Amino acid sequence: MRLTLQWSQVNAVRAGAVTRLVGQDLEVNLEELQALGEADPRLQRVRLDLAHPGESCRIGRVFDVMAPRAKLDGGEDFPGVLGALARAGSGRTVALANVAVVVTDQQLQSTGTLALIDMAGPGAALTEFARTHNVVLSAWPGAGTGRSEYLAAIRLAGLKAAVYLARAAGDRPPDHVEVLDLPAPTRVPPAAQHLPRVAYVFQIHSHQRPTGVDEGILYGDPIRRMLPTLVHPNEVLDGAVMRGFMGRNATTYAIQNHPIIRALYAQHGQTLWFVGVVLTVAQATEPERVRSASMAAGLVAEVLGADGAVFTKIGGGAPHVDMAQAAAQCEALGVKTTLIVEDMSTDGSSEGMLLFNFPGLDALVNVGSSQEVLTLPAVARVLGADDLAPTIQGEVSTSYTGLCGAIEQTGASRLVALIQ
Amino acid sequence: MQTLRVVCYLNQFFGQLGGEEKAGVGPDVVPGAVGAARAVQQALGDAGTVVATVRCGDNYVAERDATAIAELVSLVTAQRPDLLVAGPAFQAGRYGVACGALCAAVQTQLGVPAVSGMHEENPGVDLYRRQVYIAQTGGDTARMLDEVRRIVGLGLKLARKEPIGSPAAEGYFARGLTHNVLTESNAAQRATAMLLAKLAGAPVTSEVPLPTFAPVPAPARVQDMRRATIALVTDGGLVPRGNPDGIEALAATRYGAYEIAGLTELDPTQYDNVHRGYDTTYVKQDPHRLVPVDVARELEQAGAVGKLHEVVYSTTGVATTLAHSQRMGREIAAKLKAAGVNGVILTST
Amino acid sequence: MTPVAVMVGANRIVPAAGIIHPMGNAELAPAEEKALRRRIVERALQALQADVAQPTVFKAP
Numbered sequence: 001m002r003l004t005l006q007w008s009q010v011n012a013v014r015a016g017a018v019t020r021l022v023g024q025d026l027e028v029n030l031e032e033l034q035a036l037g038e039a040d041p042r043l044q045r046v047r048l049d050l051a052h053p054g055e056s057c058r059i060g061r062v063f064d065v066m067a068p069r070a071k072l073d074g075g076e077d078f079p080g081v082l083g084a085l086a087r088a089g090s091g092r093t094v095a096l097a098n099v100a101v102v103v104t105d106q107q108l109q110s111t112g113t114l115a116l117i118d119m120a121g122p123g124a125a126l127t128e129f130a131r132t133h134n135v136v137l138s139a140w141p142g143a144g145t146g147r148s149e150y151l152a153a154i155r156l157a158g159l160k161a162a163v164y165l166a167r168a169a170g171d172r173p174p175d176h177v178e179v180l181d182l183p184a185p186t187r188v189p190p191a192a193q194h195l196p197r198v199a200y201v202f203q204i205h206s207h208q209r210p211t212g213v214d215e216g217i218l219y220g221d222p223i224r225r226m227l228p229t230l231v232h233p234n235e236v237l238d239g240a241v242m243r244g245f246m247g248r249n250a251t252t253y254a255i256q257n258h259p260i261i262r263a264l265y266a267q268h269g270q271t272l273w274f275v276g277v278v279l280t281v282a283q284a285t286e287p288e289r290v291r292s293a294s295m296a297a298g299l300v301a302e303v304l305g306a307d308g309a310v311f312t313k314i315g316g317g318a319p320h321v322d323m324a325q326a327a328a329q330c331e332a333l334g335v336k337t338t339l340i341v342e343d344m345s346t347d348g349s350s351e352g353m354l355l356f357n358f359p360g361l362d363a364l365v366n367v368g369s370s371q372e373v374l375t376l377p378a379v380a381r382v383l384g385a386d387d388l389a390p391t392i393q394g395e396v397s398t399s400y401t402g403l404c405g406a407i408e409q410t411g412a413s414r415l416v417a418l419i420q
Numbered sequence: 421m422q423t424l425r426v427v428c429y430l431n432q433f434f435g436q437l438g439g440e441e442k443a444g445v446g447p448d449v450v451p452g453a454v455g456a457a458r459a460v461q462q463a464l465g466d467a468g469t470v471v472a473t474v475r476c477g478d479n480y481v482a483e484r485d486a487t488a489i490a491e492l493v494s495l496v497t498a499q500r501p502d503l504l505v506a507g508p509a510f511q512a513g514r515y516g517v518a519c520g521a522l523c524a525a526v527q528t529q530l531g532v533p534a535v536s537g538m539h540e541e542n543p544g545v546d547l548y549r550r551q552v553y554i555a556q557t558g559g560d561t562a563r564m565l566d567e568v569r570r571i572v573g574l575g576l577k578l579a580r581k582e583p584i585g586s587p588a589a590e591g592y593f594a595r596g597l598t599h600n601v602l603t604e605s606n607a608a609q610r611a612t613a614m615l616l617a618k619l620a621g622a623p624v625t626s627e628v629p630l631p632t633f634a635p636v637p638a639p640a641r642v643q644d645m646r647r648a649t650i651a652l653v654t655d656g657g658l659v660p661r662g663n664p665d666g667i668e669a670l671a672a673t674r675y676g677a678y679e680i681a682g683l684t685e686l687d688p689t690q691y692d693n694v695h696r697g698y699d700t701t702y703v704k705q706d707p708h709r710l711v712p713v714d715v716a717r718e719l720e721q722a723g724a725v726g727k728l729h730e731v732v733y734s735t736t737g738v739a740t741t742l743a744h745s746q747r748m749g750r751e752i753a754a755k756l757k758a759a760g761v762n763g764v765i766l767t768s769t
Numbered sequence: 770m771t772p773v774a775v776m777v778g779a780n781r782i783v784p785a786a787g788i789i790h791p792m793g794n795a796e797l798a799p800a801e802e803k804a805l806r807r808r809i810v811e812r813a814l815q816a817l818q819a820d821v822a823q824p825t826v827f828k829a830p
Contacts, residue, residue, distance in 0.1 A: 125602065196619045259608030271616055308619045310611050338615040340607050341628055343598050357630050363618050364628040365611040368600045400600055411608030416627060417598040420587060635823065638780035642817045650814070656791070702790040708806065709793030715807045725814065763817040765810065767791050768774070 002181040003234040004092045006072075006174035010099045013050055013133035021168045024175075026099060028135065028165065036160055037139055042153035044142040049383045051102070051119050051134040058376075059117040059136055060385025060392050062404045063105040063151075064243060065129055065253040066158045068096040070166035071238075078239040080220025082159045088219075089234030094166045094174075100132040100253055101165065102404075103158035104384035106140050107150050111388060113248070115404035116376075116396070123376045126415065127405030128253075136383045137161055148212040151245045158252075180234055180265060185275035185304055195273040199306040200260050201296055201330075202236070202410075203323055205244050206282035206315025217244050218279065228280045228296040228326075230303070233261045236277060243314075249342070249370065249407040250314050259412040260310055275304045280326065282319035289322050297329035308336040312410050324358055331360030342409065343369035343417040367408065368415035370401035424468035424579050427499045428457035429492070429506040429522055431515040435475030443514075445477035447488070449495045459565055460505050463572035468579075472499045478514035481521075489521050496526055503579040508537030508567055509544060511559045516544025523552040533578035537571040540593070549593045550743070553578065556591055644726075648762040651729035652680075653752060655737030656703060656710040656769040657695025667736055669696040673744050675735035675752060680728070684717045695736045698769050710767055729761050737768060775824045781816040782826045785809055 009024050016027025030048045037046035051057050069077070072092040076083030105114055117129045124130030139157055141150045185197070204217055211222035218226070219240050231240065236258050243252045261277070268274040278299045283289040300306045311327050313319040320341060327337040341364050376396045382389040400406050400415065407413050432442040434456035453461040453470035461470045474495045481488040496504060504526045506519035516538040523534035537555035538544050545554055553574055557567040570591050577584055587594040603610075610627070617624050642648045658678075659667050665676040680686070686707040693700040693710075703710040711732055720728045733752045737745070756764060774782045785791035792806045808829070816827040 196616075198615065198619075259606055260611065263608045263612040267612060267616070272619075308615050310608075310615055336615065336618045338611045338618065340611050343628070361630065362626055363614045363624045364626045364630075365607050365614060366627045367607045369598050372598070372600050408607075411611055412606055414603050414606045415600050416603050416607070416610075418586070418601050419629070420584070420595055420597055420599055634778070636778040636780060638821045638823065641820050645814055645818055648817075650817070699789050702793070702795045705795070706793060709790040709795075709802075712792045712806050712810050715792075715803065715810045718807075719810065719814070724811075763814075765813045765817075767785065769789070769791060 001090050001232045001234045002179065003089050003238055005095050005178040005180070006092060006169070007095050007097050007176040007178060008169040008172070009097050009175045010133060013052070013099060013135065015050070019164070019168050021172070026096070026133070026165070026168060028168075033161055033164055036164060037137065037157040040153050040157065042142050042145045042149050043139045043157065046137065046139045046157065049136040049138070051117075051136055051383055053119055053124075053131050053133065055119045056121070056380035057119040057383060058379040058381075058392060058396075059102055059104070059119070059134065059383045060114070060388050061104040061106065061108070061111060061138075062115040062117055062384065063103045063154060064158060065251040065404065066101045066103070066162040067253045067256040068099050068101065068162045068166035069239065069256060070094045070163045072171060077163045078159050078242070081216045081242060082156060082163065085219060087235070088238035088240040089232050093238060094169045094171075096166050096169060098132050099165060100129055100134050101158050101161045102129065102134045102136045102384070103154050104136065104138045105151075105154065106138055107147065111385075113246075115402050116392065116398060117404045118376055118379065121377050121379070122374070123403055126400075126403055126413075128412065129405045135161060135165065138384050148214065152212070152214040155242075155245070180237065182233060182265070182268065182274060188273055192269060192273055195269070195271065196307040197275045197305055198264060198272040199275050199278060199300050199304045199309045200233070200264060201278045201280060201300060201309050201311045201323075201326060202241075202260075203280045203282055203311070203313040203319060204241055206313070206319045207284040208282070208315050208318055209246050211244055215245050217242055223281055226279070226281050228278055228292055228299055230299060231277050231279055233258075233265070233274065233277050236261055241279070247314055248316070249367070249401055249409050251405065251408065254408045254410045254412040257412065259408075259410055260312060264310070272308070275306055278304070280322070282313065282315055282322040289325060292322065293325035293329050296326040297333055297335075300330050301333035301335050306335055308338075311337060311339040313341070314409050324361060327361055328358035331358075336363075337361065338363040338365065340365045340367060340409065340411045342367055342407070365411070366417050367411065367413055368400055368406070369417040370407060371399055372417075373397055373399050423466065424464075424502040424576070425500060426460065426464060426468045426470045426503045426505060426575075427496050427501040428453060428460050428470050428473045429496075429504065429519060430456055430473060430475050431509075431512065431518065432475065432477045435473060437475060437477070443477045443479040446480050447474065447476040447491050447495055449474045449499070456564070459568040460572055462565070463569045464576075467576055468503065471501065476518070478512065478518060481518040482514045489525050492522050493525050493529055496522075496532075497530055501532055503575050504532060504534040505571060505575055506534065506536040508555070508557045508564065508571060509542055510557055510561065511539045511542055513543050516542035517547060520544040520548030520552055520554065524548055527551065533575065535571055535575035535578060537567055545593055550595050550597065553584070553595070554593050556593055642763045646723055647726040649727040649729050649760055650716065650725050650763045650765060651731070651733070651756050651761045652711050652713065652716060652767070653733045653764050654711050654767045655735055655740075656767055657693045657700065657736040658703070658707055658710055658732070658734045659692050659694055661690055661692050663692060663694055667694055667734070669694045669736060670738055671744075672736045672740050672748075675733055675748050677755070678732045678734060679730055680713055680732055681730035683713060685714050686711065695769065696738055710769070712765075712767070716765075729756070729759065731759070775826070778824060780821050780824055781819070782824060783809065783813045783816055784826065784828060
């Protein structure tokens with residue numbers, strides 16, 4: 001499969017009469033984008049704000065972040081969710097660099113699970129989203145819109161905005177072209193056959209919380225009874241996989257720029273041969289967990305014929321165990337594994353970090369401690385959280401998990417929990 | 421830079437009061453640096469002044485525990501220090517424990533940074549390493565000056581709120597605490613590099629240690645069950661109605677000892693369950709589903725078991741830290757052993 | 770949670786009747802439930818009388 005990403009650099013974003021890219025300045029017709037969002041009857045009002053890197057600005061009530069992408073040549077955007085169902089991962093996609101759509105949740109009363117983004121100050125150093133020009137989309141639920149519908153609506157609004165903005169670049173000459181070309185795993189040229197074959201096992205949802213009917217995660221499917229399956233890495237990068245509605249320490253943006261897939265692509269053909277992506281979900285019962293681990297290991301070892309595999313998870317502590325069981329089975333089949341875990345301890349002690357102890361799982365990378373707390377200074381303005389401004393405009397104490405982008409379970413973040 | 425006010429804590433020996441015969445002596449304070457505190461002053465140079473040396477006999481502290489520490493904290497408070505340096509205690513166990521306890525108390529109650537030093541086998545290390553920065557020293561005073569320099573260096577950083585490096589770099593006992601730090605490369609890049617290293621057979625350093633549990637030597641089997649005393653213990657959260665001992669529902673630090681002498685059964689109306697890690701409906705309906713007193717008593721009466729121990733020990737095993745679990749296990753085992761118990765049935769949920 | 774018991778080094782492990790009622794089963798009639806409890810306790814007593822050198826699970830026959 002061959003995917004061409006046509007990147008346009010953006011260094012400034014401002015409101016304008018027409019949505020267009022002038023040099024590296026993105027001008028956005030905010031009224032038009034607002035109308036696009038308000039066309040959804042589940043939403044009654046949409047507001048757009050702009051937040052720029054370096055501004056003393058705090059975005060609150062963050063639900064998800066998306067990267068501006070749009071298919072060219074009639075391809076379907078976010079197939080199964082926004083666009084019609086079609087295979088993602090080939091053809092040409094326009095992408096804007098340094099811009100993100102930040103979607104806020106205006107319905108949730110107890111905001112403990114929603115995150116913040118600081119555009120300047122100590123919090124900014126911790127997240128990618130302080131370096132992007134953010135188009136902050138806040139939408140209010142229409143009368144009678146339930147929780148599940150509202151989340152589906154705001155996510156859709158975010159995706160529409162992501163496509164709308166990317167289309168500003170149109171088919172103009174890109175600043176940078178990225179070609180992601182990976183043959184099927186069976187087609188390895190003779191010169192590369194000595195390279196270790198590496199797979200990526202991507203846990204895309206945790207059934208600690210069941211998905212809603214319109215909570216599409218894989219090509220729009222809510223993957224409720226999903227057994228381990230295979231996809232081409234380009235499909236993940238090109239809109240086939242989305243974060244669910246309760247992905248803690250995870251954003252759709254990070255999936256669109258998937259760091260593991262990028263890291264493996266960077267080494268592909270040189271130090272390894274990237275053989276594919278196994279998608280799994282973390283199960284809620286032990287028998288399902290055992291089945292999933294067994295099948296995932298089978299796909300990695302016997303179908304992809306991998307020598308090594310990288311694993312990531314999503315959700316809380318139980319998904320660690322799902323991931324670890326699948327990895328342990330891979331190790332038992334002779335596949336070397338590396339896992340990205342979170343520090344799960346509740347008392348900051350290193351012994352409580354992991355919830356598993358399987359032989360062979362000796363190569364673990366951690367994305368930091370969610371529970372650790374930090375204090376953020378007061379800011380000049382708050383976006384996306386008018387009702388919370390009185391409390392969050394001043395000095396705020398938040399755990400790392402409350403900072404969007406500080407901890408990305410896919411491995412996009414640079415925080416690590418050191419044991420001292 | 422401002423000169424720091426430093427207070428030193430020493431035991432009777434290092435404070436030049438005497439040897440073991442003076443171990444019962446009570447607390448006192450002398451102005452300036454006396455005895456081993458002089459090494460601390462030397463290491464401080466111009467960065468700080470040892471304004472006072474607080475001294476106390478090791479037995480005095482060991483016997484009076486919290487009250488002794490409280491007295492010492494008052495003496496320290498009166499000196500308005502910016503830093504407390506306790507010890508180094510080397511291998512002296514009572515001294516090490518006193519140093520750790522005093523440092524912990526001064527940190528918590530006064531908000532004043534504190535530092536100590538001792539040998540890795542000093543019991544003070546295991547007890548206080550989590551709360552207190554304890555520099556690693558040798559077993560005796562052979563390299564004391566160098567070690568005091570290291571202790572003081574660590575103390576100065578704490579007092580100046582400078583970042584503390586890794587245990588290996590700064591020479592203190594790993595506190596086993598995790599702390600978030602920003603790195604150069606993201607987790608995905610590190611994971612890929614780590615996998616490639618592992619595939620190449622190169623050594624990898626995991627960013628998370630797998631919890632290792634030292635094998636526990638299996639106690640010898642019970643020889644004659646008909647003459648043995650068997651005790652029942654549980655981590656399923658059984659408590660008497662009202663939870664008089666205040667056993668925590670989560671992250672327990674306490675356990676209870678509940679009498680069953682003369683009882684052939686547990687009356688459900690007299691018991692409750694505080695465990696928050698499982699649905700306790702069934703064990704509340706019938707506590708025997710957790711602690712099988714009925715069956716155990718029958719077996720005792722039938723002679724299959726010599727004696728059912730009169731005390732049931734109980735705590736809650738959800739989110740209990742390893743440290744507290746191990747401590748509680750040790751304490752319960754000591755009590756059971758002292759009471760002549762030969763075997764335990766521990767019901768875990 | 771037998772694997773956890775093995776992991777932490779418990780030497781004599783008897784699998785019981787489930788997390789929410791290890792020494793019983795609410796679905797059984799009282800007499801049957803007590804018989805089940807007795808079997809588990811007896812197995813525990815057997816385990817205490819057995820020679821073991823490492824974590825050993827004493828399953829129902």
